[in-house]
Amino acid sequence: MKGNVFIVGLGLIGGSLALTIKNQHPNTKIYGLDVHQHEIEKAIELNVIDEKVDSLQQGAELADLIILSTPVVELRKIMKQLSSMTLKDNVIITDTGSTKGEIMEAANEVFNGKVTFIGGHPIAGSHKTGVENADLHLFDNAYYILTPAPEISNKRISELKSWLSGTNARLHILDKDEHDYIVGMISHLPHLIAGVLVNQAKKHAIREPLIRQMAAGGFRDITRIASSNPSIWSDIVMDNRHNLLDLIEDWMNEIRKLTAVLQAGDEQAIHHFFEGAKEYRDSLPSHV
Ligand SMILES: NC(=O)c1ccc[n+]([C@@H]2O[C@H](COP(=O)([O-])OP(=O)(O)OC[C@H]3O[C@@H](n4cnc5c(N)ncnc54)[C@H](O)[C@@H]3O)[C@@H](O)[C@H]2O)c1
Ligand SMILES: O=C(O)C(=O)C[C@]1(C(=O)O)C=C[C@@H](O)C=C1
Incomplete structure (x- = not known):
């Protein structure tokens, strides 16, 4: 061209x-x-x-x-x-x-x-x-x-x-709406969750300062995107908030199910939870 x-x-x-x-x-x-x-x-x-x-x-x-x-x-x-x-x-x-x-x-x-x-x-x-x-x-x-x-x-x-x-x-x-639903799930919700995790760690670090020092691979991997530009991301989540509100509701249901399993001390169900997640995560195409 x-x-x-x-x-x-x-x-x-x-x-x-x-x-x-x-x-x-x-x-x-x-x-x-x-x-x-x-x-x-x-x-x-x-x-x-x-x-x-x-x-x-x-x-x-x-x-x-x-x-x-x-x-x-x-x-x-x-x-x-x-x-x-x-x-x-x-x-x-x-x-x-x-x-x-x-x-x-x-x-x-x-x-x-x-x-x-x-x-x-x-x-x-x-x-x-x-x-x-x-x-x-x-x-x-x-x-x-x-x-x-x-x-x-x-x-x-x-x-x-x-x-x-x-x-x-x-x-x-x-289609624009299909796009916003998909990226809501695989990009925008994860950015919100990463932010929640970091802010939660920050709160607990007041009581236990070693939290900040000891944050290692797992925490850093899952929260890397919390270092993104706040102005870019507040605009994005405001635009896509109707999808995000549904996805957050769904997320809270998943957390409630996990809470119930932990409260019941149901080891098999916890194993099943991690197994299902690993299987799907490992199956993601490795194109990027
Ligand atoms: N960062 C990502 O991972 C990513 C990925 C895909 C798409 N996007 C999208 O791409 C766009 C740009 O994101 P980015 O990551 O390059 O951000 P960036 O902050 O690196 O760049 C944005 C640039 O736009 C400039 N700018 C802001 N308002 C302007 C205006 N009115 N006129 C001219 N310039 C202006 C800023 O000064 C800045 O240099 C955003 O809409 C974002 O949602 C970002
Ligand atoms: O790799 C990252 O840091 C990104 O956040 C990239 C990412 C994503 O969520 O995957 C972020 C926003 C875009 O619109 C597309 C890609």
Whole structure:
């Protein structure tokens, strides 16, 4: 592919996508914009983008592909601004937000079918943020979900897939609501649980300070994602809270069942609980 790509939000995901696009399509010119000047400077220094632009309008006018990679609430504000700007006729706008329901509804409202907007979400990342952590191989073998509205043609979807081919990800189309239910279960609920575990440990560490010193592999593995960016994650869970409320209810039922088994001292049931979990965990495909 050849043309101008404009990335808004030069952080971990925007930066990593820039690297994959430049690597796969060397004749592309990558422009970038961020609210933080230091991220822009770093992006240029690390050769993540070719050039900065001074405004959203300047980048929008130039672009054949616009990638929005800011926190999800900011994304929607930028989409609204873009909807009143001069854009190329054939531009494709996509995003990388971790939720899709609210974003697709906003796209429908602001673009009203006049611009090709295709929602996107690479299911790979890190608790680390910022362009200094951008990685050409971040998305290798990961699922990368696209949520086009029904009226978007296969031709436009194929174009976006070509732009994204350097991610080496599995590009997969899903309905926005199905997407939000799935990532609610395998990404958003785990982030909440990791936060609860860390806050619980913090509370107990007041009584027993060695808790902090002794936290080892198990605790660190299951809570790594509690080190993620709080602003990014409060936006995500607010967007997907209706799925999360159901999933938390279900989680509490599971905890209640486990509590009953422990209260009864039912060793066989406890073994069965761990056995079922191990079997399913061990069966997960090892694509990432
Ligand atoms: N981190 C992950 O694991 C991961 C994975 C997949 C998708 N996502 C999604 O990708 C998006 C970006 O996440 P990230 O991890 O790259 O975060 P990040 O904090 O590394 O980068 C976000 C960047 O957006 C910039 N920004 C914020 N508001 C802006 C605005 N109005 N205009 C221009 N720039 C703005 C910030 O300064 C920052 O540089 C989020 O929507 C997130 O939900 C994150
Ligand atoms: O590896 C991590 O730190 C992540 O949190 C990545 C992760 C995930 O939950 O798996 C987080 C958010 C994204 O939307 C996709 C991927």
